[in-house]
Amino acid sequence: MSRHKILVIEDETALLEALRYNLEREGFEVLTATDGLSGLQRAQSVLPDLIVLDLMLPVLEGLEVCRRLRDDANTRTIPIVMVTARGEEIDEVVGFQMGADDYVAKPFKVRPLLQRVKALLRRTNVREDQTASIAEQGVEIDRWRHRATLDGRVLPLTPTEFRLLWSLARQPGRAFSRHELMDASMGEDVASLDRTIDVHVKSLRQKLGDRAELIETVRGVGYRFKEASASN
Incomplete structure (x- = not known):
């Protein structure tokens, strides 16, 4: 069975490496990008199973990346966990309106983020013996x-x-x-x-x-x- 591919789009090197290390330790294949435009292009070419997306990114901000992913039929259904240093309620609301599936404010512990990633993947891949x-x-x-x-x-x-x-x-x-x-x-x-x-x-x-x-x-x-x- 192939491993799930997780794309992490994050410009903070230390956080990016911490997420890569912990996700790989959980058995995921991890792809990375350090700015919004390259992250968008990589998502469109690789079609990962889930995207961890920072809100504050160089070149192309996270909200615009999210919007373009949701406007593209090929990437529309990819689950997105949005990460941001902002903690205000309005940012969370805007993130969900743009199409994010979940939202984590910095600073955060890695373990809860991993739980959110796993939960979204389970919901995306579930195939119950019920009406299809x-x-x-x-x-x-x-x-x-x-x-x-x-x-x-x-x-x-x-x-x-x-x-x-x-x-x-x-x-x-x-x-x-x-x-x-x-x-x-x-x-x-x-x-x-x-x-x-x-x-x-x-x-x-x-x-x-x-x-x-x-x-x-x-x-x-x-x-x-x-x-x-x-x-x-």
Whole structure:
């Protein structure tokens, strides 16, 4: 079985080498880049299984790298863990809106980051003995092909958004708590705040466009996928 390829895009040499050492010790094949443009080009040529992306990068900043990766059909579904020296809430929100799957603020311990990487890879590669596709109110999801469409139009979803939509759409009408949705889409061992799911839901609704009402807010609980027979 081939090893997972992890691309680390980080301009701090000491941190880059520490991440390389610890990821390789966990059995990953590690590729690196020290600026945003070369990191983007390497991601597009190698198509790694996951990207650890610094926010503050020379040549091309991390948010722009993330945006371009999500705009490219070949790299759209690659999980991205964004790393930044900034710790303000607004930076985390912007990172998720740009398509990051998880977010770690510096300074951080390497072990929790490794847990996040493993959790995202497990969620990306899981193949459960369950229905592989869903068709619900114009939304069609093929889990094994990792493809979601709305009325025949392909939805440009991030890996987390895809798993979030799958979790909701497979049980229309069921109210999911934010904790349940974080577990289903990001992994139970990933420490995230409630607003994390809120940001992903907001982005998912934007991509659903005039069908955004398919994802309903359940006050005091979380979210649900609208039942076909439910009234407004």
